[in-house]
Amino acid sequence: MKCPSFERLIDYLDSRLSDAEAAVIAGHLASNCADCAENRNWYQHVRSVAAVDDTVEPPMWVTRRAFKIPTAQRRRSIASSVGQIIASLVFDSFQRPALAGVRSTETANRQLLYRAGDYSVDLQIALAESGSGNLIGQVLKEGDPTFESVSGLQLHITRDDETVFSAVTNQMGEFKVSGMDQGQYGLRVELSDGDITVPDFPVSES
Amino acid sequence: MNKRMIAVGPEQAQPDDRQLIEGCLAGDNSAWEALISRYRRLIYSIPLKSRLSPDDAADIFQSVCLKLYERLETLRDHDRISSWLITTTTRECWRVAARNRRDPQNNSAAGDEDDSIANIPADILMPSEEREKLEVQQAVRQSVESLPERCRELLTMLFYQSDKYSYVEIARRMDMPVPSVGPTRARCLQKLKKLLHGKI
Numbered sequence: 001m002k003c004p005s006f007e008r009l010i011d012y013l014d015s016r017l018s019d020a021e022a023a024v025i026a027g028h029l030a031s032n033c034a035d036c037a038e039n040r041n042w043y044q045h046v047r048s049v050a051a052v053d054d055t056v057e058p059p060m061w062v063t064r065r066a067f068k069i070p071t072a073q074r075r076r077s078i079a080s081s082v083g084q085i086i087a088s089l090v091f092d093s094f095q096r097p098a099l100a101g102v103r104s105t106e107t108a109n110r111q112l113l114y115r116a117g118d119y120s121v122d123l124q125i126a127l128a129e130s131g132s133g134n135l136i137g138q139v140l141k142e143g144d145p146t147f148e149s150v151s152g153l154q155l156h157i158t159r160d161d162e163t164v165f166s167a168v169t170n171q172m173g174e175f176k177v178s179g180m181d182q183g184q185y186g187l188r189v190e191l192s193d194g195d196i197t198v199p200d201f202p203v204s205e206s
Numbered sequence: 207m208n209k210r211m212i213a214v215g216p217e218q219a220q221p222d223d224r225q226l227i228e229g230c231l232a233g234d235n236s237a238w239e240a241l242i243s244r245y246r247r248l249i250y251s252i253p254l255k256s257r258l259s260p261d262d263a264a265d266i267f268q269s270v271c272l273k274l275y276e277r278l279e280t281l282r283d284h285d286r287i288s289s290w291l292i293t294t295t296t297r298e299c300w301r302v303a304a305r306n307r308r309d310p311q312n313n314s315a316a317g318d319e320d321d322s323i324a325n326i327p328a329d330i331l332m333p334s335e336e337r338e339k340l341e342v343q344q345a346v347r348q349s350v351e352s353l354p355e356r357c358r359e360l361l362t363m364l365f366y367q368s369d370k371y372s373y374v375e376i377a378r379r380m381d382m383p384v385p386s387v388g389p390t391r392a393r394c395l396q397k398l399k400k401l402l403h404g405k406i
Contacts, residue, residue, distance in 0.1 A: 007392035016373070042399060045406065046346055050365035053343045058250035062264045066242050066271035070235060073275060152268055168268050170261070179308070 065152035087114035133180035133203035158186040220352040349401040357394035
């Protein structure tokens, strides 16, 4: 017989033909027709590749965050001459006066709040039983309720001017780092238009 | 009821990776978005296949995309971006997994093991069969996604959705006459075959 159409061949391979129609095409394929065998092999291969494709669509915010990389990098290079904004400490939970009647046995997390222009950097430091420090932080920008300007920011935690930890803010501007030895650290936040530097914050019991 | 026309349209002239990279280097944001969109599933799925959390996968995605951006110039002449992405993403997964083993609470800190992981050969990071499987899956999906809309819709239904649809159901979902399903599918597959020529 002459070659079946591509459409009929695919119907055959997908088991969509009657037994009688399928038998005719099976007979043709058994005659070693090179063209039809090539089409069959191609289709079966592609179909099997797709069938085991278990890749996952990333959340939209993950993709959008990556879309912003060129803009952020370009602004950074343009703004490199702007330099760093040094953040200033505006709140330290360990410095507030103890309430009357409250005994000073609290081992609560230490909260530090820094301001740098329109940005604020909130740091919460806790010590694990092992003595190592855990840092949870959030970068916020005034007048940005969507967190657009604080998601996907690269952060560097430094000690003696060396980056010892790095992190990226999530879609809410939050980040976390754990397993920190006790001591003094610095934090640098890479913004699209410059850097914010928190020069010195403690990870310690007092 | 009037059924929709069944024109599957010409293959869209999708820019190849090199053209997209040239666009990125020229400052064209849409080229960057197209490049990331093309490989988004590949990059995001490798950490999940490595049993890392969705949070880790999101961080690795960003980190790999940043590396991609920083290396656009050198990747311009790279034959297969997917191969470079698989290696880079797998290295990131190893780094994050090593960190998580060292400190399960820590999802994002950098450690000293980075240099040693950077030196592990690609075929040790991921077996070559697994790498090849990912590259072929990427090529097929990328080609399906670059087909005209109606073809993309039809082949996605046939290839990537777990339910096996009858022609009647496909016709209903695509708002086309039942007798048109077979010929349309055949034309779409011919287009796909042309797009995949030499790639798998």
